[in-house]
Amino acid sequence: MQEFLVQNIAPIMFGCMVLMLAIGYPVAFTLAAHGLIFGVIGLSLDLLSPSIYLSLPDRIFSVMSNETLLAIPFFTFMGLILERSGMAEELLETIGQLFGSVRGGLAYAVIFVGALLAATTGVVAASVISMSLISIPIMMRYGYSHRIAAGVVAASGTLAQILPPSLVLIVMADQLGKSVGDMYAGAMWPSLGLVGLYALFIACVSIIWPASVPAIPPEHRVRFDFKGYVRAGLTLIPPLLLIFLVLGTIFIGLATPTEGGAMGAMGAVVMATMRKRLSMSLLNQAMHATAKLTCFVIFILIGARVFSLTLYAVDGHLWVEHLLTGLPGGRISFLVFVNFLIFFLAFFLDFFELAFIVVPLLVPVANALDIDLVWFGVMISLNLQTSFMHPPFGFSLFFLRSAAPKELRTTDIYYGAIPFILLQLLMVAILLFAPEIASTGRTAGELLKPSAVDDVMNSLSQ
Template identity: 65%
Template sequence: MEWIIGNMAPLMFGALVLFLLFGYPVAFALAANGIVFGLLGIELGLLQPALFQALPERIFGIMANDTLLAIPFFTFMGLVLERSGMAEDLLDTIGQLFGPLRGGLAYAVIFVGALLAATTGVVAASVISMGLISLPIMLRYGYDKRLASGVIAASGTLAQIIPPSLVLIIMADQLGKSVGDMYEGAMIPGLILTGLYVGYVVLLTIIKPNAAPALPPEARSLRGFKLAVRVLTTMVPPLVLIFLVLGTIFLGIATPTEGGAMGAAGALILAVARKRLSWKLLKQAMETTGKLSSFVVFILVGSTVFGLVFRAVNGDLWVEHLLLSLPGGQLGFLIVVNVLVFLLAFFLDFFELSFIIVPLLGPVADKLGIDLIWFGVLLGVNMQTSFMHPPFGFALFYLRSVAPASIKTTDIYWGAIPFVCIQIIMVALIIIFPNIVSYGDDAQREAARLEKAGEGPAPVDLDTLMQGDQNEGAKSQDPSTDLLKNLQGDK
């Protein structure tokens, strides 16, 4: 009994991993673990029955969280745009524009993937749309099967990191930071990642010209003035929508929730303008939005039950002591955390990682002096690999569901591997050049002021990464935690 009491936190975490490996639903695995170990702790005299009195208030707090309203808004916006044919129009037009270039269709897919990411924010919609529309065309004109499938899957996952990404909303909520700052910080890394995809295609067309040939003249039906008009009329509506959603958020005119509402309204207007809005489309979009929103809320409720009991048995201190004792200070912590998240992404999707892992890592990163917006963007890029991991990547499953029979599953897997490597390179670039993640001059000035006054840490930079900050980590460890603090919650 003494051993169980002394190791309640690692036992609780191990039981959760075991439940997940058995394929038990994540929301119920989290809640069941919390309740079972809470009752066990009460039976052993480690916890007080009053602990569970904090649950109703916490669950009500989830339902009253305005930030989470952005999730159904952005999901609905993306689904309406995807079903109204915007992806099809963009791919056809941009394909004509880049057609004369070797690898032109691949560039069009990447470019359209970035635009869809900035308007829909839904990976499944982007991958399925581009897989249905562009994959048959790429195969028809002699593109390498692995390149074609890999570039479509990877471009679709840009919706994971380019705002308005759903994972960034959840990451901001879990880390207690502004969604607008998280969006602003992720914009440049998302664009750099898009550029790395383009660079890979350029390199491949130089090494293997036959892997991505240019479109033949007979396939390019639009030229000159007609092409310019088509590009203008196709590009302007999504760009206006991007400004309506992201521009107003970055300028401080609208909150992320208000931006999402404007985006949903804008998507409906675009669907009406294309004469593609129907009751069937609305019904499908609302049903899918309701399912996804319920999925998120159920996982959040389960993680709240788990988190309450986990902190009551000093699980947060166990994680802190475990991670703060790593050699190398901040750099050692970041390497271990990113390797852990990369490996867990083989089995868990980004929702599950955000709700289970991020609340445990955030406080440790904060005590090590790591800026939480920067940390959230770094984890967001890393979690993007969860969509591309063979054999469990969801983007690969989406593509497989719409790919023709001539594309083997192994072609999709091999095509994804170079892009997973590019995503890992992007993680390394953010660590080596932390200023890639930049947001809000006010936030940076405040951080500089705190550092100068000795009141707090500045955002992480290369020097502190290399030198580590073991003194700060040691100073921040405080083993004295009582039940009252646990009942008050972590926010």
């Protein structure tokens, strides 16, 4: 029994952790407990030295002093202030009327506003809930298919997962050891491509099934005169300026993501003040929700540091690396396997859990296979975005169900999400075979070229 534990402690440790998460134990405490318990087992089996745990305080302090992670509370606070100040409602109303005469116009408006909210808030819950409350009753009133209405709102709200300044990309950059600016630049074109796929899908539906996405009747349209277009411009310009303030300064190198987040939070407060929507109650709600999410992320990250310290001490990273580099087919097999693994685990685990548990185990393998980590991180982030859309556990679907009218059935929400999940997976496939769109500077030919590890594995097999 002792010999079996010595030889298999890493897979046993990982399997027990997954089992406890499946049972429903809190993630942060599950990770920390398994790190400490298997650390004691490893010490009793002489697999590791007690001196390893002297570095644990430094590892935990490094989490608390990580300036990159400061962007998380800044962007969260910015998103919550904007969502509660009524910006989403004004955008949807204005853009909905601009597109009102077009078949599927309200759906296009939801997609466009979802992209704008994603680029200004970066918070999925805020986007999905606000658009559910505002747009779904209007779409149902004008005869939209319930499934199309639910699907387009859930998918557009989930764009906050991948479109900068996404919290997902901030965490992914930290786990991959890359800069947040590089991750933002790499994700920009794939995320905009996803917006284009959503709009193309609505265009196809409007041609094939026009009754499901009707135009607004003429008697309910607002006729835009000069003053109307000026009002529309005044509604659209502030969020566009905020996007430039946050993302533009990051991309041109004037600000770090943390500084961009701080400017965005201040900009959101200014916008709410200009709308005369800022109050102490709104500030208290935003700060309370921001503190909760930040503590949630930090506790998971601390637990992950404890878990990874023990897992690496018992050579768990080498076990994972040997397991994945031994797959036939080299890099392509590894990438396909990883995407299937992420897609499957996303049914049961939250993004933060996957980012702090699974991604650190994949990074050494990706490095060994000479895979561009920015491109790899963007591809995983796109795949993780589907976790918010998976029936029946997707968080976007839960947010939508909590805010949608009772006339919208749960089955309509689930069926409506399926086409958009397929579009997300299509974007993952496009990125897999066209990595240059993630601004990595590498081509599909370079991706498919055998790596040094493949050559070593082939020589060993011979």
